[in-house]
Amino acid sequence: MSRVYNFSAGPAVLPEEVLREAAEEMLDYKGCGMSVMEMSHRSKVFQEIIDEAEADLRDLLQIPDNYKVLFLQGGASQQFAMIPMNLMKNGVADYIVTGQWAKKAWQEAQKYGTANKVASSEDKTFSYIPDCSDLPISPDADYVYICENNTIYGTKYKTLPNTKGKILVSDVSSCFLSEPMDVEKYGMIYGGVQKNIGPAGLVIAIIREDLITEDVLAGTPTMLTYKTHADAGSLYNTPNCYGIYICGKVFKWLKKMGGLSVMKERNEKKAKVLYDYLDSSSLFKGTVEPNSRSLMNVPFVTGDKELDAKFVKEAEAAGFVNLKGHRSVGGMRASIYNAMPIEGVEALVDFMKKFEKENA
Ligand SMILES: *Cc1c(COP(=O)(O)O)cnc(C)c1O
Numbered sequence: 555m556s557r558v559y560n561f562s563a564g565p566a567v568l569p570e571e572v573l574r575e576a577a578e579e580m581l582d583y584k585g586c587g588m589s590v591m592e593m594s595h596r597s598k599v600f601q602e603i604i605d606e607a608e609a610d611l612r613d614l615l616q617i618p619d620n621y622k623v624l625f626l627q628g629g630a631s632q633q634f635a636m637i638p639m640n641l642m643k644n645g646v647a648d649y650i651v652t653g654q655w656a657k658k659a660w661q662e663a664q665k666y667g668t669a670n671k672v673a674s675s676e677d678k679t680f681s682y683i684p685d686c687s688d689l690p691i692s693p694d695a696d697y698v699y700i701c702e703n704n705t706i707y708g709t710k711y712k713t714l715p716n717t718k719g720k721i722l723v724s725d726v727s728s729c730f731l732s733e734p735m736d737v738e739k740y741g742m743i744y745g746g747v748q749k750n751i752g753p754a755g756l757v758i759a760i761i762r763e764d765l766i767t768e769d770v771l772a773g774t775p776t777m778l779t780y781k782t783h784a785d786a787g788s789l790y791n792t793p794n795c796y797g798i799y800i801c802g803k804v805f806k807w808l809k810k811m812g813g814l815s816v817m818k819e820r821n822e823k824k825a826k827v828l829y830d831y832l833d834s835s836s837l838f839k840g841t842v843e844p845n846s847r848s849l850m851n852v853p854f855v856t857g858d859k860e861l862d863a864k865f866v867k868e869a870e871a872a873g874f875v876n877l878k879g880h881r882s883v884g885g886m887r888a889s890i891y892n893a894m895p896i897e898g899v900e901a902l903v904d905f906m907k908k909f910e911k912e913n914a
Contacts, residue, residue, distance in 0.1 A: 559898040562876035563705050563851060563889040564728070564749040570893075572803045590799045595792050603795075604788065607802030614805060614814055617737050617760060624759040624780065625788040625798050630655070630727045630746035632778075633757060634662035637723055637742070638669070639771045640780050641697050648672040648695045650715060653680045653704035654882065655725060660699070666771055670695070673715075679883070680707040682843040686715030697721040697741060703729035703848050705749065706880040708841065708887065710848040714739055721765065728850050730758070731808060732892060733818035741765050747797065750850065750891045751804050756797035808892070817892055818849075824896045825849040828888060831903045837861075837910040841885065855885035862886060865909055874902050 560567040583590050586599055593600055608623050617623065626632070637659070638647060645667035649660035651674040663669035670692055673684045691698060698717040703710045705728040714722060721741030730745040737743065742761045748754035759780070766780045776782050782790050811817060829847060832840040832854055841853045856862050862885050866878045879885040890899055 558873045558875045559894070559901060560875055561888045561890065561894070561898075561902070563880070563887060564746070565754045566749055566889055566891050567893045568752065568800070569804060569807045572800065572807055575803055576800060591796050593795070595789060595795050600795060603799050603802055604793075607798055607805060610802065610805035610809060611758070614731060614808055615735055615737055615760070620763045621737060621760050622763055622766060622780075622784045623788075624761065624783045625793050626757040626759055626783060627755060627794055628757065629755075630725060630744070630757055631658070633725070633744050633759070634659040635666070636778050636780070637697075637699070638663040638666040639774045639778055641721070641723065641742070641765060642667045642771065643769060644694045644696050646670070646692050646694050647697050647699060648689070648692055648720070649699045650674070650684070650686060650689070651676060652683055652701055652709060653707045655705065655727070656699070656701035659701070659725065663699070672698070675709070679841075680704060680709065681841055681846070683709050683711050683846040686711075686713075688716060689718075691718040691720055695720050697723045699723045699725075701725040701727075703727075703732075703850055705851050705889075706853075706883060706887075708848045708851040708853040709843075709846040710850070712845065721762075728889075728891075729848070731814060731817065732821050732850055734814040747801055749889075752801040753797050756794045756801065758801070820896070821849040821890075821892070824890055824894065824899050825852065827896065827899045827903055828852050828890065831906060835906070835910055837913065838906060841883070850891055851887055851889050853879055853883060853885060853887040855879075859884065861913060864913075865906075868909065869902075869905060872905055874905060 580589055647663055648670045651657050651660055651671050660669050660671055672689045675682050675684050698720045702724045723742045724740055726743055727745035728749040730750045732750055744759040747756045766784045768781055770779050832838055837856055838854050841855060869877050877886045877888060879887045
């Protein structure tokens with residue numbers, strides 16, 4: 555068996571320790587004679603798995619008691635509709651468009667009410683986070699929406715927008731648990747777990763209790779109403795049991811690593827290795843304005859499409875896989891999530907240096 559260095563944006567690298575543990579428990583989970591994939595979601599054993607996962611997540615993020623944690627399906631993309639259906643009480647919301655995922659969320663919200671674009675960075679191919687200190691927030695906006703880490707473009711908010719008292723809703727799919735968060739600053743935080751936490755098919759939503767009501771858009775399906783899932787402890791119907799189980803293991807791994815402050819330090823150190831090299835290289839260039847750089851997704855180019863393609867190909871042959879940039883931006887992108895060890899980034903930079911020399 556040999557493992558590669560996997561720089562995929564998602565589904566993405568998971569901690570090897572977690573995968574080994576899951577493999578050991580595959581046929582017989584803790585003496586119950588079956589896999590977690592085979593057991594009832596109504597069983598006592600599974601109830602313990604989901605309860606423990608929630609408790610560990612609450613511990614990691616210091617989630618206050620007046621916030622619910624929901625384990626949902628439908629991907630992050632389903633939230634683009636669920637959010638306006640559930641939270642647009644006045645039928646108005648403000649969106650900050652910093653990339654394709656924020657843009658999709660904004661476009662979807664237009665189906666359900668007035669969704670204003672109050673800021674955008676599309677003028678420079680989403681290569682920066684706009685100044686959000688004094689935006690034209692709508693007086694009757696039900697919430698202000700952001701995508702906190704832009705997976706495709708590699709930008710991240712360093713300060714949250716001034717929402718002028720409105721509720722902040724944030725898509726944190728690609729920076730979930732990469733650093734501590736002040737949950738109280740948000741009305742809702744959500745993310746697909748397949749970027750920085752676990753396997754695909756599960757979304758975690760953290761929502762302030764008072765926002766979870768029966769007062770939703772007329773015609774909202776039962777399954778798309780937060781209250782349905784909140785009232786049922788995320789067991790209204792069969793959830794993604796195996797996904798919840800793996801996420802639970804990742805939460806335990808994060809706690810063992812020292813928690814989110816330690817992860818933040820690790821992630822800063824890791825990203826610095828790559829950014830420092832990009833800043834000094836005469837072949838490779840980062841594409842993001844330095845003060846908007848993500849710690850998780852690092853896009854870069856050579857400026858020559860053929861050379862980019864040659865690099866991706868040679869990197870893959872050397873065991874550095876999934877470095878091709880998103881189809882909408884080209885070039886390269888290294889996603890260096892929590893589970894990517896610093897050795898992987900150092901080895902990548904060594905390989906880039908060698909490539910630079912050979913192609914000077
Ligand atoms: C990947 C991604 C999405 C879409 O996730 P799906 O689970 O595939 O719907 C949304 N937002 C961000 C920030 C992402 O990185």
